Amino acid sequence: MSHVLRVALDASALPPRPAGAGVYMRELAAALASRPSLQVSAFAPRPLPGCRHLPVPTGGAPRRLAWQLRSLGPAVTASGAHLLHGLHFYTPRRLPIPRVTTIHDLTFYRIPRRYPLAHRHYYRLIAQTARFAQRIIVPSSAVATDAVRYLHLPAECIRVIPEAPRAGLHAADPARVAALRTALRLEAPYLLCLGTAEPGKRAVDALRALPAIRQRCPGTLLVLAGNPGPLLQPLRREAARLGVAEAVRFLGYIPDADLPALLTGAHALVFPSLFEGFGLPPLEAMACATPVIATDAPAMSEILRGAARLVPLRNPAAIAEEAIRILQDPSWRTELAHRSLQHALAFSWARTAALTEEVYRELVP
Numbered sequence: 001m002s003h004v005l006r007v008a009l010d011a012s013a014l015p016p017r018p019a020g021a022g023v024y025m026r027e028l029a030a031a032l033a034s035r036p037s038l039q040v041s042a043f044a045p046r047p048l049p050g051c052r053h054l055p056v057p058t059g060g061a062p063r064r065l066a067w068q069l070r071s072l073g074p075a076v077t078a079s080g081a082h083l084l085h086g087l088h089f090y091t092p093r094r095l096p097i098p099r100v101t102t103i104h105d106l107t108f109y110r111i112p113r114r115y116p117l118a119h120r121h122y123y124r125l126i127a128q129t130a131r132f133a134q135r136i137i138v139p140s141s142a143v144a145t146d147a148v149r150y151l152h153l154p155a156e157c158i159r160v161i162p163e164a165p166r167a168g169l170h171a172a173d174p175a176r177v178a179a180l181r182t183a184l185r186l187e188a189p190y191l192l193c194l195g196t197a198e199p200g201k202r203a204v205d206a207l208r209a210l211p212a213i214r215q216r217c218p219g220t221l222l223v224l225a226g227n228p229g230p231l232l233q234p235l236r237r238e239a240a241r242l243g244v245a246e247a248v249r250f251l252g253y254i255p256d257a258d259l260p261a262l263l264t265g266a267h268a269l270v271f272p273s274l275f276e277g278f279g280l281p282p283l284e285a286m287a288c289a290t291p292v293i294a295t296d297a298p299a300m301s302e303i304l305r306g307a308a309r310l311v312p313l314r315n316p317a318a319i320a321e322e323a324i325r326i327l328q329d330p331s332w333r334t335e336l337a338h339r340s341l342q343h344a345l346a347f348s349w350a351r352t353a354a355l356t357e358e359v360y361r362e363l364v365p
Contacts (some may be wrong), residue, residue, distance in 0.1 A: 004039055005364055007032065008081035010072060011044040012056040012064050013088040017253050019227065020280060021104045024139075027166050031353035041079050043072070054079060061122055068092070082364045085234060089126040091133040095105040098363035101133040105143055107200060114200040127151060135359050139163050139278035142204045142298030159185025161355045162303065163278050164347035165287035168314075171341075172261040172288070180261040184251065190221040191323055192266035192290075194281040195273070196250070197229025202295075205272040207235060208316035209323065210244045219328040222270075223243075225251040225262065263288040267333065268326045270301070270319060272311070279303050283347060286340035291333055293322045307343035309336070 009032070011025045018026050020088070026048060033040040033050025042051035045058050054075065057067045060344050068210040073092045086101040108115050115123065130136055130151060136158045138144045144160055147153045172180075181187060191213070195201035201225055210222050222244070224235065232250065239245040254262055263269065269285035271294040280299045282292045286307060288342070294300045296310035309326075311318035326333045 004037055005083065005360055006039045006079075006081045007360060008054075008076050008079050008084045009040060009042040009044075009048075009051065010068070010084065010086040010088070011042050011048060012072075013061075013090075014044050014046070014048075015228065016045075016240065017141065019253075021088055022234075023166055023280060024102070024104065024163055026351060027164070027349045028087065028356065030167065031349040032356065033235050034350075035353055035357060041081060043075065051220070052220050062135075065090070065122070065126070075359060082220055083199040085360070089123070089130060091129045092279045093129070093132050099133045099134045100136075100137060100359060100363070101130050102137045103127065103130055103151075103212070103274070103277075104149055105138065105142060106146040106150050107275055107277070110275055111200045133157075134363055135159060137161050137356065137359060140299035140302050141279045142275075142302055148179075155355055157244070159355075159359050161352055161359070162347055163280055163283075163362035164349045164352055165257070165280070165344055167349055168286050169260055169284055172264040176261045177265040180258055181265050184223075184224065184249065186221060186261075186265065188219045188221050189267050189327060190223050190249075190265070191268055191270050192223045192225065192285075193270045193272075194260065195255075195271075196224045196231055196235060197227050198272045199231065200273040202274060202314065203231070203235060204238055205314060205316045205319060206245070207238055207248065207271040208242065210239075210247060211242050212317065212320035213323050213327070214244065214247060216324045218321075220267075220327060221247050221249060222247045223251060223266070227253050244292075257300070259284070260288055263290050266290050268293050268323060269340065270323065271295070272313075272319060273297065274301070274313060276300055282308060286344035289337040289341040291326055291336035291340055293319055293326075304343070307339050 014025045015022045015141040029048040040051045042048045043054045091101045108120045144158045193206040196203045239248045263285050268291040271282050292308040294308045309322045
C-alpha cells in the first residue's frame with residue numbers, strides 16, 4: 001500500500017464568490033482531503049474543508065502574483081509537502097519537490113477579446129509557468145490540444161481529468177422551487193442563461209432567440225444570471241431594442257443555496273458560449289435534471305454530446321427552435337431531463353480526486 005502523501009495545494013486564487021475555476025478549487029480540495037491516503041494543506045484566502053489552512057495575502061491578482069513569485073516556494077518547502085499542486089495555472093520555477101498544475105482553459109489565447117488587455121497579459125504570464133510542472137492536468141481533450149498548441153507543452157505530461165457538478169447539487173424539491181420563483185418573480189416558464197460578464201459566453205444569442213420563442217410560446221421569460229460585468233448595460237439595451245425588456249430578468253450572482261432551485265425550475269439552460277475548457281454550468285444543470293441547449297463547440301461537444309441539444313455557434317434561430325420544442329412538448333422535455341440526469345451521474349468529485357491522486361503517484365510513488 002502506498003504511503004500517505006503530503007500534498008500542498010496553491011488555491012490562492014480562490015475568489016469570494018466561486019464560479020468555474022473557483023468551484024474546481026473548492027470541490028477538488030474537499031474531495032482530496034477526504035482520501036485517507038492523502039494529507040492536504042491548502043494555501044488559500046480562507047479555510048477549505050478538510051485541509052490544513054495556510055493563509056495567503058489578499059488584495060487582487062498583482063499582490064497574489066508577487067507573493068507567489070517571492071514566497072510560495074519557501075512556504076511550500078516549510079510545509080513539509082511531498083508535492084505541490086497549483087490549482088490555477090501558476091507553477092514555481094524552482095522547487096525541490098515535484099509540481100503539478102491545472103490549466104482550466106486557454107481562452108485568453110483562443111478568444112483574446114474575451115479579456116481586457118491587462119487580464120490577458122496576466123493569464124498568459126501565469127499560464128506560461130506551466131512548463132515548470134512535471135504534470136499538467138486539464139479538464140478536457142480540447143484544453144489538452146490547446147496546451148500543446150499555445151504553450152508548447154509536451155503531450156506526454158498532460159493528463160485529462162474531467163470536473164463534476166459541485167457536491168450535493170441535485171434537483172430541488174417543488175416547494176423550494178416554487179418559493180424561489182415567487183421571490184424572483186419567475187411565475188411564468190423561463191429559460192436560464194448563466195454567465196453574462198464575458199463576450200465569449202454569448203448571452204446575447206440567447207437574448208436574440210427570445211422574440212421568436214415568445215412568438216410561439218407567449219409569456220416565456222429569459223433569466224440571465226451570473227457575476228455582473230461590463231456587458232450588463234449592452235444586454236439591457238439589446239433587450240429593449242428587441243422589444244423583450246419586460247421578459248428578461250437580470251439576477252446577478254446566484255448564491256450556492258439558490259442555485260439548485262433556479263436550475264430545477266428552468267425549462268432549459270441555454271449556454272451559447274463560443275468555447276469552454278469544460279462547461280461546468282451545463283453539467284450542473286443536468287445534475288438537476290434540467291435540459292441543456294449548448295453550442296457545438298469545444299469542450300461542450302466533448303463533455304455533453306448525447307445528452308445536450310447542440311446548436312451551431314452564434315445561431316439564435318437554432319436556439320429558438322430547440323427551446324420551442326422543449327417548451328411545447330412535455331414528453332420531449334421529460335426525455336431530455338432523464339437523459340441529462342443520467343449523463344451527470346457519470347461525473348463526481350470523488351472520481352476526479354482519485355484520478356488526480358493517480359497523477360500525484362506518478363511523481364511520488
